[in-house]
Amino acid sequence: MDDKIEQVRSAALDAIAAAESLEGLQQVRIQYLGKKGSIQELMSFMKSLSKEEKPAFGQKVNLCKQEVGEAIEARQKELQKVELAARLEKEKIDITLPADRFELGTEHPLIMIQQELEDLFLGMGYKVAEGPELEQDYYNFELANIPKDHPARDMQDTFYVDPNTLLRTHTTAMQMRELEKAKGQTPIKLICPGKVYRRDDDDATHSHQFMQCEGLVVGEKVTLADLKGTLEFMANRMFGEGRKIRFRPSYFPFTEPSVEVDVSCPFCNGKGCSVCKGSGWIEILGAGMVHPHVLEMNGFDSEKCSGFAFGVGLERVAMLKYGIDDIRNFYTNDLRFLKTFDRFD
Numbered sequence: 100m101d102d103k104i105e106q107v108r109s110a111a112l113d114a115i116a117a118a119e120s121l122e123g124l125q126q127v128r129i130q131y132l133g134k135k136g137s138i139q140e141l142m143s144f145m146k147s148l149s150k151e152e153k154p155a156f157g158q159k160v161n162l163c164k165q166e167v168g169e170a171i172e173a174r175q176k177e178l179q180k181v182e183l184a185a186r187l188e189k190e191k192i193d194i195t196l197p198a199d200r201f202e203l204g205t206e207h208p209l210i211m212i213q214q215e216l217e218d219l220f221l222g223m224g225y226k227v228a229e230g231p232e233l234e235q236d237y238y239n240f241e242l243a244n245i246p247k248d249h250p251a252r253d254m255q256d257t258f259y260v261d262p263n264t265l266l267r268t269h270t271t272a273m274q275m276r277e278l279e280k281a282k283g284q285t286p287i288k289l290i291c292p293g294k295v296y297r298r299d300d301d302d303a304t305h306s307h308q309f310m311q312c313e314g315l316v317v318g319e320k321v322t323l324a325d326l327k328g329t330l331e332f333m334a335n336r337m338f339g340e341g342r343k344i345r346f347r348p349s350y351f352p353f354t355e356p357s358v359e360v361d362v363s364c365p366f367c368n369g370k371g372c373s374v375c376k377g378s379g380w381i382e383i384l385g386a387g388m389v390h391p392h393v394l395e396m397n398g399f400d401s402e403k404c405s406g407f408a409f410g411v412g413l414e415r416v417a418m419l420k421y422g423i424d425d426i427r428n429f430y431t432n433d434l435r436f437l438k439t440f441d442r443f444d
């Protein structure tokens with residue numbers, strides 16, 4: 100009997116030592132320690148033994164079982180190490196390999212101007228408002244006091260989607276939305292930057308899509324002097340200290356009086372150069388005092404409050420600030436052009 104046990108023991112130990120993988124070892128475990136395994140089988144010999152022989156035999160089988168079990172444990176640990184080492188080798192990452200180059204974009208110059216204006220006006224306590232690009236005729240024209248027969252309403256000038264819906268032609272549409280929203284309550288102090296659209300043929304100075312930033316202040320005793328001070332501050336921040344501004348009379352249906360605003364030429368300091376065509380001044384925006392009729396239409400008492408508004412073209416500011424001579428550069432997305440702006444942080 101002892102031979103039998105010894106046979107099973109040594110066969111098991113050989114098989115354990117020969118197992119090359121955890122999976123193979125598991126098979127060995129089943130073969131020897133499983134319910135129907137060889138060691139369990141040894142127990143079936145008990146029946147044929149005498150009472151006296153049984154305990155000693157049982158003890159030996161148990162010892163054999165224990166030894167085989169321990170050998171399996173030990174081999175399992177070895178194999179786990181080997182398999183882990185193999186996996187680490189296989190999945191090794193060479194961290195010294197050069198990484199793929201990831202091209203970083205640059206901020207678009209118009210967005211840079213927009214953010215500069217937002218920072219500037221937020222610093223003076225203004226809000227930044229937004230509105231839809233697909234606009235109703237009502238906000239773009241009607242509330243802005245632009246009568247039905249005004250040329251701006253012509254199909255030639257405006258992208259209409261249907262008779263009442265259009266691509267907004269100016270950020271003044273947002274000004275009207277904000278005035279209406281305020282329900283006659285003052286003060287109002289906000290800017291509304293955004294894209295606008297007109298049926299222009301594209302050339303060096305015209306684009307069917309461009310950007311504007313509208314400014315609006317309404318309150319008690321808001322005057323033309325407040326408008327001038329605000330715009331002078333803006334001109335100095337955008338084009339450098341020492342800028343002067345001047346007002347020229349103009350006409351906009353939504354302001355009275357209306358002005359065209361010039362800034363003293365930042366290139367020649369007002370002496371006259373090719374950029375300002377010798378005049379020393381460059382036109383930068385339109386502005387004025389909000390028309391009393393516009394205030395009334397929007398539910399304000401024009402006897403008690405007044406307001407100023409302005410609308411500045413962002414391309415115009417960017418072109419002057421960065422010396423760009425063709426507006427189409429902003430919209431053709433030529434990376435060589437855009438890349439040159441990564442130096443303005």
Ligand code: DAH
Nearest residue numbers: 269271385386387408409410
């Ligand atoms: N909406 C005008 C335009 O697109 C610009 C403008 C002029 C806006 C005077 C204003 C303003 O708010 O007061 O040409």
